[in-house]
Amino acid sequence: MAGTSAKTVHDIFQNMEYGPSSTSTATAQSWLEKHSRILGFFIDGKFSSPADRQTQDVTDSKAAVVCSTVCAKDEDVASAASSAAGGFKTWSGWSGYQRAKVLLKLASVLQRHSQCVSELCEVSQSSTSPAVLVRLAQYYASWAQLRDTLMPEWIPHGIVAVVVSDDCSVYFLLLKVLPALAMGNAVIVVPGKTTALPALLLAQLFMEAGIPAGVLNVVTGSEASVGAKVAQNPQVNYLTYSGRQQSGEALAKAVAGWGVPMSFSLSLSSVCPFIIFDSADFDSAVDGVIELAFKKKRDFQWVLCVQESVLDSVVARLKLRMTGMKCVPLATETDRNLIDAAVQEAQQQGATLIQLCPPGTGALYPPTVLCGLAPSCESVISPPPGPVLPLISFRSSAEGVTLGSHSPHGQAASIWTEDLTLALESAKSLCVGSVWVNCHSVMDPALPLCGRRESGNCTDGGREGLYQFLRLSHSPSLARSSPSSINYADFGSAASRFTIPEGFDPSSVPRFYSQLVGGQLRKADSGCSRSVLAPGGTVLAHCPDGGRKDVRNAVEAAIKVQPGWMKKSPAARSQSLYSLADSLEKKRRDLAASIQTQTGISLEKAEKEVELSVSRLSDWAARCDKEQGGTPFLPQSGSALSSPEALGVLGVILPNSKPLLSLVSLLGAAIAMGNAVVMVPSEKYPLPALEFIQVLQASDIPGGLVSIITGGRDHLTQALANHSVIQSIWYWGSKEGCQFLQYSCASPLKHLWLHCEEEEEREAGQNWTSSNPSLQEELWRKAVVWKSIWIPTA
Structure with a gap:
């Protein structure tokens, strides 16, 4: 046609220009007009916009204001938490089939309103394809259906706070919200500025899909301050964050000590x-x-x-x-x-x-x-x-x-x-x-x-990503309480307490033990030692008073040996663990006597603990080559692999209860998966761990893979927390220690598994003698991270 300016296919191919995109946002603008361009909170199944609240503007890509959102106050957070508590009671009582029906209906609702969702994401500079969100809803609907069958021992946390930063996409927001709901939790969303509008629209669509009122609530405002207020509410049981590192670090420090488990995805x-x-x-x-x-x-x-x-x-x-x-x-x-x-x-x-x-x-x-x-x-x-x-x-x-x-x-x-x-x-x-x-x-x-x-320190997506929103039904959780007054800079710096025995008995001179650092028996770098007391108060022995330098030496040795241990075949690691179990069996009498002398329990119970310890090590040896990943079925063309890998170097502060059985249970989980470990025995009962050093040396476990350092629990906790190479800390100790780790391990970020031993002792705590397979599954999941590999075929 004469005078046309249309380009031919050949012209477009030569220039490789992208085609024009639709810029109409009429549907989104209509939705905003219905709300007078001032959007408040979504609480208890309906919108609310208090008149006396501060507002913040939401702008488009041209810096033009499209609407305003309301900033939450303390009473708004309390209202959302109260609504979520009622919603959780209803939602968790539903069967998996009922929850799956709601999420499947959500997928059809998203398809029906895809134009509005897409335009609103575009307007708020958080572009996300509605088809991707539909896929998310369909995927997690099936997991809602299967949870009771495939994960019967696991129960939801309760109320989950999902906090995302300003520039986090809607996809990553729903990658947190949907699995939390599928597992039976209620959710309070604290969106960033760019995800506030899509989050509020999605909350409305959830209600259209039939979710009970209160199960999903959205409170807007500054994600750091409002997120901290939500997590500090005593009715909230879990906090998960997605976004930028700086905001996540500030949030972790604000919530430290409130007894809320936290996970972070810092992809941005x-x-x-x-x-x-x-x-x-x-x-x-x-x-x-x-x-x-x-x-x-x-x-x-x-x-x-x-x-x-x-x-x-x-x-x-x-x-x-x-x-x-x-x-x-x-x-x-x-x-x-x-x-x-x-x-x-x-x-x-x-x-x-x-x-x-x-x-x-x-x-x-x-x-x-x-x-x-x-x-x-x-x-x-x-x-x-x-x-x-x-x-x-x-x-x-x-x-x-x-x-x-x-x-x-x-x-x-x-x-x-x-x-x-x-x-x-x-x-x-x-x-x-x-x-x-x-x-x-x-x-x-x-x-x-x-x-x-x-x-980040958590897994999103797949079956593996579901477990952050679940806990074992018989596993103790952190107790909710206000933070203690802690000087984080001085934590663990108090001088050790020395016990001077009254009188002297030449026939019972206390034995001096050495600790295991880098595969060698050593005294503490400081040259100091601690007195180990019997239940009656007499001095049984002296053990090294380890410190920061000992931890540093142990980690340096672990760095050298762990890559080679991780690259060993699972079958080779299995044989090494069987060797360790055999060595423990040969020393069972000495270890039983050590447990009896240290803890004061009967010899029969001490022998039973050693017997269970041998069995537990054999269990981990057997599991070494049984745990593997898979090839997920995906809607796109191509193949994908998903496999568990070792975390690296772990720090473990051991509990007082069952000093030998707890040690081998945690040690077996860590090294079976290819990790190295620095262990701090119970400050109260260190002798069984020190006797176990001889078992380690008699086995073919590589020297330096396992270090056992005795001393003050707080002092060694501080040394482990501040070491950048340590990737994960498993902690049994005081409430103050849990608070310190949550505060300090936000930067550099570490995986944390925290237990307040004072609370657990009152509530029976971890049952180390249990042979429940779900306990071993929990330990295994704490010892690995996941890698996904995508290989396209077209």
């Missing part, structure tokens, strides 16, 4: 490697880089790693694809200053700037690649916000994997190669939770998302 702060090997399809890889690096909103921060032999080819293709690209809007104008400073610093350090679009003004910035950076450059460690992509090179495949694991985060990685062997070897070696082969950012609820190190 994570720096992830995009690795291109020389065997990759460069055109596909570069197209993937363009898709994820230069869009306005990203779930992760990316660093491009390119093998040196193909660096010039990849850079040339990047320049070609970046030609004609427009400036990208920034989230805020303050991001512009951060980007300018980072780019200037990188250039001063020798980086080459690739920027093929004229610099914009204000909150606009051109797609930018920073080439030739060193791995230690600040722009690589912490990339600036906006469309800026750091690029580093590597020589060998092994070096590429090392660079990919260099970040303190470990959320995800994308690797590009046509060599399947290299792909699988690299995916297994990378210290990240998710690996995408020849693709990126593929999400499905059937695959677990499990961050490493600073990227």
Whole structure:
């Protein structure tokens, strides 16, 4: 047609431009108008908007105000908690079939209102495909149906607080909310600014699907302060957070000591490697880089790693694809200053700037690649916000994997190669939770998302992600109470108490024990020792008074031996544990006598504890090669693998009850899964653990894999908490110790399993003699993290 400006298919193919997108938001605007563009809370199944509350504006991508949300006060939080308590009583009483029907109906409701959901997400700068949300609802509906059958020993926490940061997507919000509801919990959502509007709409759609009033409540405001208020409410039983590290750290410190278990998914702060090997399809890889690096909103921060032999080819293709690209809007104008400073610093350090679009003004910035950076450059460690992509090179495949694991985060990685062997070897070696082969950012609820190190301490998605919203019916939980007044800087610094025996009996000189550090018997680095008392108060023995230096030596030894132990075949680890059980069997009389002397129980009961300990070690030896991952069925084309992996180095502060049986139960779980462990025996009953050192030395467990350090519990807890290599702490101790760990282990982030022993002693505590398989399953799940690998076939 004459005069037409329409482009031909050939023109579009040559330019590789994206087609126009629909910008109409009429449906969303109509919904906002119905609420007078002022949205309050969703409590007890209905909207409420108190008139005397502060408000905060929600803006669109052009910084125009689209509506306002109300900021919650203490009475609003109390109202939401009271409503959730009533909703939980109803919801938890329903059968799995009834809960599944509601979630399945939610999927159809989401499909019916997909236009409004999509537009509202777009308006609030939290774009999410409604089809993805429908898939989430359908997936967790099936788990609601199966919970009672497949997980009969597990019960819901009660009321779960789900807090997300400002720029967290609706997908990650529902990845917390839906499994919590499917497992029978009631939920209070504290959304960030960008997810507030979709969260309120979704709450309304839940009611349309038939969920009882009070089961899902939404309170808006500053997610950090309102989230802390919600978690501090005595009716709330669990807190889970998704978002940025800074907000998560502040939230953890605000809630420490309130007796609320917490989990964190910090994907938005994570720096992830995009690795291109020389065997990759460069055109596909570069197209993937363009898709994820230069869009306005990203779930992760990316660093491009390119093998040196193909660096010039990849850079040339990047320049070609970046030609004609427009400036990208920034989230805020303050991001512009951060980007300018980072780019200037990188250039001063020798980086080459690739920027093929004229610099914009204000909150606009051109797609930018920073080439030739060193791995230690600040722009690589912490990339600036906006469309800026750091690029580093590597020589060998092994070096590429090392660079990919260099970040303190470990959320995800994308690797590009046509060599399947290299792909699988690299995916297994990378210290990240998710690996995408020849693709990126593929999400499905059937695959677990499990961050490493600073990227989080919980698992979302898959069956594995359900357990954060459940607890064993017979397992004690933290008691709700107000925080103690603790000087965190001085915790554990009190001097040890020494006991000077009255009189002297030459026929019963107390024995001096050594601790096990790095596979060797050693005295405490300080040279000090502690007196071990019998039930009657007499001095039985002296043990080392360990401290920070002893912990450091133990961890240094563990770092050297743990990778080799983890790479051993499960069958080889199983044989080592059987060897340990045999050594324990040979020393059963000495250990039984030690237990009887230390605790004052009868010899018969002490022998029974040793017998159970041998059996427990044999159980863990048998489980070594039985626990494995799987290949989830996924709606997309391709194959996926999901497998458990070792956490790394664990710190374990042992309980007073059953001093030998509890030790071998926790030790067996840790090393069976490939971890190394630093154990602190009961301060009250350390002798059975010190006698057990001889058992360890007589077995073929590698030296340094297990260290046993005696001393003050608080002092050693503080040393373990402050060591950056320790990935997880299992703690039995005081309420103050639990509070200290929740406060201190937010940065660097650690996996925590906390038990207040004073409370457990009043409530019978952990039944270590139980042979219930669910107890071993809980221990096993505490000892592993999950890795997902996605391999597309088309």
